[in-house]
Amino acid sequence: MKNNCQLIFSILFIFSFSPTITNAQAIILLQQNKSTSIRGLSVVNDKTAWISGSNGYIAITHNAGKTWEWQQVKGHEKSEFRDVEAFSDKEAVIMSSGTPALVLKTVDGGKSWQEKYIKIDSAYFFDAMDFMDDRHGYILGDPINNKFMLLETKNGGETWTEMKNAPNALPGEAAFAASGTCLRLSKDGTIYIVSGGRSSRMIILSPNDNKWKYADLPIPHGKSSKGAFSLAIEKNTRIIVGGDYAIDTKTDSTTALYTIHPYMKFTVPLKSPGGFQSCVEHIDDNIFLSTGTSGSNLTMDRGKTWKQIDGTSFNVCRKSKVGKLVLLAGNDGKIAIFKI
Template sequence: MNYKKVSIIKFITALIYLLIGISAGQAQTVKLLEQTKACSIRGLSVVDNHVAWVSGSNGYVGITTNGGQTWQWQQVKGFDKSDFRDVEAFSDKKAVIMSSGTPALIMQTNDGGTTWQVKYRNDDKAYFLDAMAFVNDKHGYTMGDPIDGKFVLLETKDGGSTWATMPHLPLALPGEAAFAASGTCIGVTKRALQIVTGGSNSRLLTWDGKKWSYQPLPLLHGKDSEGAFSVASNGPNMVFVGGDYQLNNRTDSVAANISNAVLNSPVNPPAGFQSCVSWLDKAIFISTGTPGTNISTDGGMNWELINAESFNVCKQAKHGKLVLLAGDKGKIAVFEPYLPHN
């Protein structure tokens, strides 16, 4: 046997694996694209590899048509004090925005933001809207904090033009609420609607079309700043993230997942408080929060920190692979492995 030749082959093989590892590590990067507006962005909707919308405080709404490379901004006329915590976009022309606080607002544009129409308004200070989620371009939901022991839940079946209170509302426990942190404390599939909660309790509320079911989650709870903040699903796996936004570096009880109907806590959790989680592909999920952005490739059992910058929300394109992140001070970034190459 030529031991010298074998040693050279082993060295080359090891070098190849090392280079592959370095390349993979470099591929998972978060690249800043935009930071020009004085607003906190919590609403993000990525339509495809080119079109995305963001919404935030001080009435700001932004749109890109080139994958996030440049943005067109506006303050919605007459609503420059509104905090648009969520946006659902369907094209470069049509989008729906939701305002938390008073008044509780849902507005719609069909001309790329040139004009906006109020489609729902409630001036009662008890109403605080948290998030929106759409099954498709027509059917969607908006949820809000509890009133008289029940979560507020509005439904549209015409793309946001009209809204009505659902006849069957989920029950809230005393001190329980939801978080308007990233527009993702509510999730939908063709079969079910999911809501995650915080405050006095951290729970998963599921509507199957006939009844609500309630399941405790092993995430931090008991304080107004604690709970489950976000939910995402790929079918076999449902992933939850949250924690305590006031103690954002605390890593215990900040995530959980359901796999094959079994509720699990992660082996290696995300690096602290996470306000948003999104499904990317297969068993791959991305989450983000004040301490940074994390990746899981096994359905939420193990997480790895890939960037230590603070963001509020992360979303992948509905029809494509573009993944954007957004946060405070008008910050928008791209998760580079899915950056489209034209």
């Protein structure tokens, strides 16, 4: 969403019950004081991770976040790199919101970047990017002519084409370019989108169906700063978070329970997160972590109850694709690690 999505509040999906939260969890700050707002985060394994942010900044770590190699991508020092997808310590794709809408790729660890897609048209505004494997991925953009914009790649981000069968958008509905997680792809190829603004919905396309399915979300919406910002997928559980980033301490977040496709049922949690959340991530078994400008929250019962574990502002949290490393990132170049 074109408003500078400053993080977010929470909303979630439920499924089962699990143990209570103890005091063992901790979010440990690794570094800060960099002139960039980090929204993109991709954790490859327990050693390698990439981040992307405003003012053209990207960085990579090879030691689980202890140190980072920073750069401003040459020629793109004013770009808003709202999302990054990394496949290794050498190969990564970054996406820039705003004008121009831009996709760059590196295959040499960030030493050089190649332009793979560019649109000067101001109607194009990228919100999120996700891949189901190292070849097949999508970029979600704000609606154009009442259709969400979807770009598709089948060759690891080398080339991108606009998806003809794009989902419908309601008037005033859009997506939030806050953490790169309003778009998620499941391993079976299902596309999930959550939206906000005047309306807030979950939008789904399964690989065996050519018809998009839509469901209203019981999440605060009605203005450009409110709605669903992020979702996480784990088996049959779909947890959605969001809220109103303009009033980030408001605690009227909700949780939604997703039953087996195509049936969708949404349930409000018994205890919500402590305020607006912009990102949610599955950690392990019944455990999900969410974060936003109001702080970070944890559930150990698949979204039924939440507890705030830290009050520091972050924009995004992501877990390693292979391994257990969990990192968070936010404004002012802030990066942290989550310990459980």
